[in-house]
Amino acid sequence: MDHHVLSLVTISIFFFLTTSPQSHCQEEGTKFSRCSRPDTCxxxxxxxxxxxxxxxxSYCASTEQLKLNCEEPNQQTNFQLDSQNFxxxxxxxxxxxxxxVRTDIVYDDCSSDLTNTSLSSTVFKYPETVHNITVFxxxxxxxxxxxxxxxxxNDRTxxxxxxxxxxxxxxxxxxxxxxxxRIQVPIFREFLLVSDGGIDSLKEAASRGFDVYYRAADGKRCRTCEESKGFCGSMEISKNQFACHCSDGSEDLECYGYSANHSSS
Incomplete structure (x- = not known):
């Protein structure tokens, strides 16, 4: 092989070996930095x-379903689940x-497009303060x-x-x-106690919104991660694979460097 070509190959291999770990570390450090910053909308x-x-x-989240959008210019936090908008x-x-608050439905627009408010039971759970009423x-x-x-x-008859x-x-x-x-509409239980009827009462109750518990699939692992000074997220969000993003890389459960220092003190 030509001496000049051999030198180029050697330099290329050396460059790859020295820069690849650095690039990987920078990427992992970026995950730690990005996930440490809260959003505001x-x-x-x-x-x-x-x-x-x-x-x-997305690597700062537990599931694809929990994506929030900040709408301009009103700085309004929106959430979409399938065809439902909140x-x-x-x-x-x-x-x-x-x-x-569900925003894609008008209760006195009596069309066949009306649908139940339906949330994934694996991610969300209604508290006792909320129940469903049925609109016919x-x-x-x-x-x-x-x-x-x-x-x-849309049809006064x-x-x-x-x-x-x-x-x-x-x-x-x-x-x-x-x-x-018929459709199911979640509202606060107190609504029926103060309702005096009519579409205005229904709209008022719906505009107050309703509470839901959101459940991260890895709540216990997230607490372990946070105790080790990491930030919770995922390796591959499409597979719901939990990750603890640390300053020196991402781990399955906790930041090991912190744990070692912590246990030796």
């Missing part, structure tokens, strides 16, 4: 794990709850349900109504089985 602040979006890359009113990291559409002509009736704004669905209600009003559409 309008009134929602201190957005950490398990969320991502805006300035937090505004996030607040996040309480201490109790791991978030307050959501396309019920038999002449059927009335007192003060909780409302007229459809049609109406809907809402109620807390129970076995007793079904038995008392068998006509409900003939309604063309």
């Amino acid at each position: 309008g009134k929602v602040s201190n957005i950490y794990y398990p969320f991502w979006g805006q300035n937090r890359p 505004t996030v009113l607040k996040i309480d990291a201490l109790y791991e709850t978030m307050r959501l 559409y396309g019920c038999p002509s002449g059927f009335s349900f007192g003060e909780r009736n409302f007229t459809c704004k 049609q109406f809907g109504f809402y109620a807390e669905m129970t076995d007793g209600l079904s038995a008392e009003f068998p006509e409900l089985e003939q309604c063309e559409l």
Whole structure:
């Protein structure tokens, strides 16, 4: 082999071996740095794990479902799950709850596009302060349900109504089985105590939002990571693979350098 070519090959190999570890360390250090910074959008602040979006890359989160978007110019925190759109009113990291308002539904627009509010049970759980009410559409002509009736704004000849669905209600009003559409709407339980009926009461209750617990799949591992001065995230978010991002790289559970120093002190 030509001496000049051999020299170039040797230099290339040396450059690769010396720069690759450095590049990898820089990348891992970036994960630690990026995940250590909370996001803020309008009134929602201190957005950490398990969320991502805006300035937090996906490797700072636990699952793809928990992506938050900050909408300009109102600085409004939005959350999308499948075809459902929500505004996030607040996040309480201490109790791991978030307050959501669904924004893609108009309750007196009585169309077939109306859908249940449906959240993944593996990620979310309703607290006892929240329950579902049922909104009925396309019920038999002449059927009335007192003060909780409302007229459809897209067709003034049609109406809907809402109620807390129970076995007793079904038995008392068998006509409900003939309604063309029904959807579930989560609201705070206190709503029915103050409701005086009509579409305005339903809209008011829905605009207050509802709370949900959000559950990171690796809550215990995250606490271990944080105790070792790391920041929780994931290796591959599409596979829900937990990672503890440390100043010197990402680990499966905790920052080992910190643990060693901590245990020897």
